[in-house]
Amino acid sequence: MAVLTGPPAALAPADWAVVVVYLVAIVTFGLWMGRGSRGIEEFFLAGRGMRWWAAGLSVMATQISAITFVGTTGYAYTKGMDFLAFYFGLPFAMVVLSATLVPFFYRAGVFTAYEYLERRFDGSTRTLTSLLFLLSRGLSVGVTLYAPSLVLSVVLGWPESTTILVMGLSTIVYAVYGGNRSVIWTDVVQMALIWFGIFVCVGVAVSRLPDGLGLRDALALAQTTGRLETMDLSLDPSCRYTLWSGLIGGMFLAMAYFGCDQSQVQRYLSGRSLAESRLSLLFNAFLKVPMQFLILLTGVLVFVFFHFHPAPLLWNRAELHRLEQTAPPAELERLQREFDAAHRERRAAAYAFGVARRGSGDVVAARTRYIDAQARVGSAEAAVRHLVEGVDGRPYDDTNYIFPSYVVTHLRGGIAGLIIAVIFAAAMSTLSAELNSLATASVVDFYRRFVRPGAGEVHDLLVSRIFTAFWGLFACTIALQAGRLGSAIEVVNRFGSYFYGSILGVFGLAVLTPGATARGAFYGLLAGMAAVGLVSWLTDVAFLWYNVVGAVTVFLVGLLITAVAPGQDQRRPIHTAGA
Amino acid sequence: MAFRPAGSGRARMSERPRDDDRAPVLGSWRALYAAVVVSALVVMALLAVFSRWPF
Numbered sequence: 186m187a188v189l190t191g192p193p194a195a196l197a198p199a200d201w202a203v204v205v206v207y208l209v210a211i212v213t214f215g216l217w218m219g220r221g222s223r224g225i226e227e228f229f230l231a232g233r234g235m236r237w238w239a240a241g242l243s244v245m246a247t248q249i250s251a252i253t254f255v256g257t258t259g260y261a262y263t264k265g266m267d268f269l270a271f272y273f274g275l276p277f278a279m280v281v282l283s284a285t286l287v288p289f290f291y292r293a294g295v296f297t298a299y300e301y302l303e304r305r306f307d308g309s310t311r312t313l314t315s316l317l318f319l320l321s322r323g324l325s326v327g328v329t330l331y332a333p334s335l336v337l338s339v340v341l342g343w344p345e346s347t348t349i350l351v352m353g354l355s356t357i358v359y360a361v362y363g364g365n366r367s368v369i370w371t372d373v374v375q376m377a378l379i380w381f382g383i384f385v386c387v388g389v390a391v392s393r394l395p396d397g398l399g400l401r402d403a404l405a406l407a408q409t410t411g412r413l414e415t416m417d418l419s420l421d422p423s424c425r426y427t428l429w430s431g432l433i434g435g436m437f438l439a440m441a442y443f444g445c446d447q448s449q450v451q452r453y454l455s456g457r458s459l460a461e462s463r464l465s466l467l468f469n470a471f472l473k474v475p476m477q478f479l480i481l482l483t484g485v486l487v488f489v490f491f492h493f494h495p496a497p498l499l500w501n502r503a504e505l506h507r508l509e510q511t512a513p514p515a516e517l518e519r520l521q522r523e524f525d526a527a528h529r530e531r532r533a534a535a536y537a538f539g540v541a542r543r544g545s546g547d548v549v550a551a552r553t554r555y556i557d558a559q560a561r562v563g564s565a566e567a568a569v570r571h572l573v574e575g576v577d578g579r580p581y582d583d584t585n586y587i588f589p590s591y592v593v594t595h596l597r598g599g600i601a602g603l604i605i606a607v608i609f610a611a612a613m614s615t616l617s618a619e620l621n622s623l624a625t626a627s628v629v630d631f632y633r634r635f636v637r638p639g640a641g642e643v644h645d646l647l648v649s650r651i652f653t654a655f656w657g658l659f660a661c662t663i664a665l666q667a668g669r670l671g672s673a674i675e676v677v678n679r680f681g682s683y684f685y686g687s688i689l690g691v692f693g694l695a696v697l698t699p700g701a702t703a704r705g706a707f708y709g710l711l712a713g714m715a716a717v718g719l720v721s722w723l724t725d726v727a728f729l730w731y732n733v734v735g736a737v738t739v740f741l742v743g744l745l746i747t748a749v750a751p752g753q754d755q756r757r758p759i760h761t762a763g764a
Numbered sequence: 765m766a767f768r769p770a771g772s773g774r775a776r777m778s779e780r781p782r783d784d785d786r787a788p789v790l791g792s793w794r795a796l797y798a799a800v801v802v803s804a805l806v807v808m809a810l811l812a813v814f815s816r817w818p819f
Contacts, residue, residue: 276804280797405819458784
């Protein structure tokens with residue numbers, strides 16, 4: 186039979202030029218902006234001198250990782266836009282945080298969110314929450330680097346380790362040298378590049394529709410397959426992305442992530458005033474949902490694009506090559522024929538549907554024919570997936586490969602290079618913020634308290650740079666060793682959900698209940714994590730609800746323990762001045 | 765207290781108006797928060813319309 190996997194797609198010289206220029210420019214810019222860091226306030230909080238829009242763009246860039254960009258477009262291609270519900274609670278969370286936690290953090294003059302907990306409760310609570318942050322963020326930082334590297338290595342044939350090291354080391358260079366000032370200013374540039382890339386993707390996808398079909402036709406096709414649905418009103422808690430899980434679970438997740446995760450708290454603590462810090466979050470409240478809408482819309486348009494252009498049997502080239510080596514040739518050939526026939530039929534049906542919509546035929550009949558053809562494509566894809574899973578003996582998911590495959594095989598004239606640079610930018614902006622925050626928690630919450638208190642600014646700055654480099658190399662090591670992780674976007678989001686809600690509950694106790702004791706907060710935190718563990722183990726409740734379970738459990742158990750065993754330990758003074 | 769001009773971010777912390785907490789638009793934070801909530805609801809309503817729009 187014909188060989189299904191040819192050589193990997195190659196970037197044109199113009200694309201290479203764009204990628205190289207991006208990498209050189211962003212590292213140079215990061216080094217330039219970070220020059221002259223003299224102390225740890227400069228290094229960790231950019232001297233608390235950032236404007237709201239810079240801090241706000243940095244908040245946005247930190248959240249939108251390459252996994253988000255690549256995985257979300259792939260998700261929209263395969264399932265549709267219901268993932269948007271994940272962000273519905275975010276604007277409300279930003280309002281709550283701006284009105285509650287941000288003033289507490291800012292006025293306390295803390296470096297880390299967990300430092301505030303020592304002032305409010307005790308050192309144990311600070312240590313435990315900071316440790317949870319280091320654990321969860323330390324592991325996920327490797328995934329942040331690994332997931333896009335894996336995808337780019339498969340699609341472009343680049344060695345996985347090369348991609349990891351190029352992204353990782355170039356980020357380490359400016360994060361170590363310039364600290365948070367470099368991180369924030371490179372985030373600003375990277376976020377601008379990401380926005381530009383999103384608009385280019387949407388524009389290109391629309392411009393590549395066949396003659397005679399326009400954006401409305403493309404949206405009609407997507408709508409017919411249910412891919413434009415953003416509002417699932419189901420009350421079933423096992424449904425992953427519904428209006429309710431998005432509004433309630435998503436709000437709790439956003440409050441926990443933006444309010445209790447140091448990688449975000451550090452962005453807005455860099456604001457030059459409390460008002461600027463608040464505004465940086467509200468800026469995201471306005472823009473986040475529209476931005477995710479555009480990213481998901483890109484995925485939907487790519488789905489329509491492949492109605493009229495050949496799609497591969499599998500998006501993961503490495504898996505397709507393995508299938509060729511191991512699957513029965515006759516079976517594979519039969520599946521390829523069925524797959525090609527289903528795609529040809531869908532192409533004709535989609536075009537006929539578009540033409541009929543313009544008044545040249547029976548719309549209802551054309552729509553029915555298109556739905557049938559789409560179902561046959563779905564069956565053909567499922568049969569291929571079944572064969573892969575039978576051969577490999579494990580679930581197969583190539584969602585994350587769809588968008589990069591589209592980019593490198595169908596975009597020309599430097600645009601593929603631009604989108605690869607956008608994927609790099611998304612990965613590096615998240616990585617740099619995470620490295621900076623991991624170093625901050627390591628130095629401020631542990632090193633300066635337990636190893637060398639009062640060692641002086643010069644020593645602390647040196648140690649801060651060493652910790653930044655350590656976490657960067659740790660991320661590269663984890664990424665180089667990481668195995669298969671399924672749909673990477675959900676792995677990262679789910680992992681955080683095991684801790685985020687519980688930590689949010691502790692901050693809720695700290696801010697909302699003046700009488701809550703340190704003992705209540707500490708044991709409430711343990712109870713919250715145990716509750717989340719039990720819920721995930723014993724039920725099929727969607728992961729967005731874990732945040733609600735964790736936060737509410739911590740809050741109630743903390744109040745209960747406070748009521749049963751009231752102590753004298755609330756509102757203890759912070760132990761380490763200025764740290 | 766007015767915002768400091770751009771480019772003065774490297775000043776020492778004690779020199780900066782860190783306690784500046786005036787809402788820059790709409791007069792108060794409460795009004796600004798209300799605007800964010802209303803805009804979020806409007807965006808969600810537009811998304812619902814988008815999902816069901818007869819393209």
